[in-house]
Amino acid sequence: VSYTFCPDRPRSGCEVKIDVPDSCEPPAAGTPSLCPVVFYLNGAGGSNRWTSRVRPRPDDGLHVQGLIGVYPLGDSGWNTGPRPTNRCAFTDYDCTSDPDEPGFVADIISYLREQGAGGNVYVVGGSNGGALAHRLAANAGPELPIKGIVAKVSQLLATPYMSGPGQLNHNRPGNGIGPFSNGDLPVVTGRDSEKVSVLSVTGTHDKLIPYDGSKSSAFGYDDKFELMSALQSMETWALHNGCARATDPIESSHIWSDAHGNAGITKKYSYAGCEEGVIVEYYSVEEGGHGAGDVSIDGVSVDYALVHDFITRVESQGMGDPTVTPTTPTAALTLTAPTLATTAPATAARSRTGGLRS
Numbered sequence: 001v002s003y004t005f006c007p008d009r010p011r012s013g014c015e016v017k018i019d020v021p022d023s024c025e026p027p028a029a030g031t032p033s034l035c036p037v038v039f040y041l042n043g044a045g046g047s048n049r050w051t052s053r054v055r056p057r058p059d060d061g062l063h064v065q066g067l068i069g070v071y072p073l074g075d076s077g078w079n080t081g082p083r084p085t086n087r088c089a090f091t092d093y094d095c096t097s098d099p100d101e102p103g104f105v106a107d108i109i110s111y112l113r114e115q116g117a118g119g120n121v122y123v124v125g126g127s128n129g130g131a132l133a134h135r136l137a138a139n140a141g142p143e144l145p146i147k148g149i150v151a152k153v154s155q156l157l158a159t160p161y162m163s164g165p166g167q168l169n170h171n172r173p174g175n176g177i178g179p180f181s182n183g184d185l186p187v188v189t190g191r192d193s194e195k196v197s198v199l200s201v202t203g204t205h206d207k208l209i210p211y212d213g214s215k216s217s218a219f220g221y222d223d224k225f226e227l228m229s230a231l232q233s234m235e236t237w238a239l240h241n242g243c244a245r246a247t248d249p250i251e252s253s254h255i256w257s258d259a260h261g262n263a264g265i266t267k268k269y270s271y272a273g274c275e276e277g278v279i280v281e282y283y284s285v286e287e288g289g290h291g292a293g294d295v296s297i298d299g300v301s302v303d304y305a306l307v308h309d310f311i312t313r314v315e316s317q318g319m320g321d322p323t324v325t326p327t328t329p330t331a332a333l334t335l336t337a338p339t340l341a342t343t344a345p346a347t348a349a350r351s352r353t354g355g356l357r358s
Contacts, residue, residue: 001016001018001111002014002015002016004111005072005104005107005111009104010075010096010097010099011075011099012075012076013073013074013075013076014073014075015048015071015072015073016070016071016072016073016108017048017069017070017071017072018069018070018071018112019068019069019070019071020068020117021035021066021067021068023035023066024066024067024068024117024119026116031116032113032116032117032118032119033068033116033117033118033119034118034119035066035067035068035117035119036066036067036068036119036120036121036122036147036311036315037067037068037070037109037112037117037119037120037121037122038067038068038069038070038121038122038123038124038311039070039071039072039105039108039121039122039123039124039125040069040070040071040124040125040129041072041074041078041123041124041125041126041128041129041130041133042073042074042125042128042129043077043125043126043127043128043129043130044074044076044077044078044127044128044218045076045077046074046077046128046129047073048071048072048073049071065308065311065312067308067311068112068117068119070108070112072104072105072108074101074128074129074132075099077128078099078101078128078129078131078132079098079099079100079101079165080101080128080131080132080135081131081157081163081218081222081225082219082220082222082224082225083098085098086098088164088165089164090160090163090164090224091162091163091164092164092165093162093164093165093166093167094164094165095164095165096165098164098165099165100164100165100166100168101132101135101136101166102135102136102139102143102144102166102168102169103166103167103168105123105136105144106143106144106168109121109143109144109145110143120145120147120148120315121144121146121147122146122147122148122149122150122314123136123137123146123148123149123150124149124150124307125149125150125151125152125154126151126153126154126293126294127152127153127154127208127209127290127293128154128218129154130151130152130153130154130200130293131151131154133149133150133151133154134149134151134154134155134157134171134172134233135170135171136149136168137173137193137196137198138156138170138171138172138173138193139168139169139170139193140173140193140195140196141193141194143168144168145194146194146196147196147197147314148196148197148198148199148279148310148311148314149196149197149198149199150199150200150201150306150307150310151198151199151200152200152201152202152292152293152294152302153201153202153203153206153208153209153290153291153292153293154200154202155200155202155209155213155227155228155229155230155233156171156172156227156228156232156233156236156237157171157172157225157226157227157228158172158213158226158227158228158232159224159225159226160224160225163225170193172228172236173193173196173236173237173240174192174193174240181231181235181248182232184232195240195241195242195274195275195276195278196237196241196278197241197278197279197280197310197314197317198234198237198241198279198280198281198282199279199281199282199306199307199310200230200233200234200282200283201282201283201285201292201293201295202230202282202283202284202285202288202292203285203287203288203289203290203291203292204284204285204286204287204288205287205288205289206288206289206290207289207290208290209227209290210227211229211230211284212229212230213226213227213228213229213230213232213233214226214227215227230282230284231269231282231284234249234269234271234280234282235247235271237271238271238274238280241271241274241275241276241278241280242276242278243271243272243273243274243275243278243280244272244273244274245270245271245272245273246271249269249270249272249282250269250270250271250272251267251268251269252267252268252270253265253266253267253268254266254267254268254283254297254298255297255298255299256283256285256286256288256292256295256296256297257295257296257299258294258295258296259294264285264286264287264288265286266284266285266286266297267283267284267286268281268282268283268284268297269281269282269283269284276317277317278314278317279310279313279314279317281310283297283302
């Protein structure tokens with residue numbers, strides 16, 4: 001469906017792939033599919049060609065889990081901070097020459113709703129993709145009905161609290177109150193967004209996204225863009241979600257390991273007692289670097305099993321219907337096998353009809 005979303009957007013690279021399992025077809029004409037819709041966001045310089053996730057896996061792939069996979073391609077990364085290619089100041093919210101990432105995702109969600117995908121929406125991303133996951137969740141609401149995110153090796157921004165382009169431009173949620181556990185007061189300015197379940201994994205020795213926050217080489221050490229510490233980021237989410245233990249999470253110790261034979265201790269922080277059944281959890285990978293999001297915890301892969309377990313647990317909380325009530329489908333989800341659209345020429349006309357086969 002690349003040609004539906006990519007024309008007239010300021011992107012040198014643009015592609016949107018959608019994978020719909022047979023089990024996620026609508027049960028009847030005019031009745032939406034309630035399979036969860038999961039956006040997978042690549043990191044800077046990465047690709048959306050995650051074939052191991054797109055193809056059915058024998059144990060825990062999308063088709064076994066009953067998930068609709070969405071794979072948008074970032075333009076050499078997602079526009080979540082200063083980039084050399086940006087033409088507009090970050091305070092220019094009406095800018096049309098730089099990529100508007102939340103607007104891009106909102107358009108994809110709107111299209112999926114039109115086609116009958118009525119399930120809750122989740123976002124999974126690492127590094128730059130994780131930064132966008134935080135940003136999307138911070139603007140959760142009717143246009144971005146985000147139910148939960150898995151954000152790996154990334155944190156919320158402390159400053160600025162808004163950055164463009166686009167109107168879905170808040171960098172953190174705005175309902176948090178009370179002090180952080182270290183005594184600092186959170187800055188509560190932000191969008192009055194919906195509550196969102198959050199699972200995060202970061203490494204304590206990450207040199208690109210500093211565990212303790214502050215400036216980052218990912219933003220060219222621009223002092224206008226500073227990260228919260230990993231724990232303050234999670235406390236912000238816990239405060240926003242009304243968690244009873246927002247500043248006093250339940251701690252437990254686990255073992256992390258990676259494909260290279262490395263291993264160590266990871267601490268899990270569970271922010272219990274959240275409102276509306278929201279889940280807020282965080283894994284701190286001790287001595288882990290920027291690859292901490294790819295580890296296994298107690299032998300369980302973060303990238304597959306923990307992500308799918310998180311989605312399953314959020315779904316089971318029974319928080320009610322998706323934020324956006326889907327419209328009557330203009331076309332059913334009738335894919336009999338994954339059909340991945342290729343990028344169409346930039347001159348292709350934008351269309352909002354034709355189903356997921358288009």
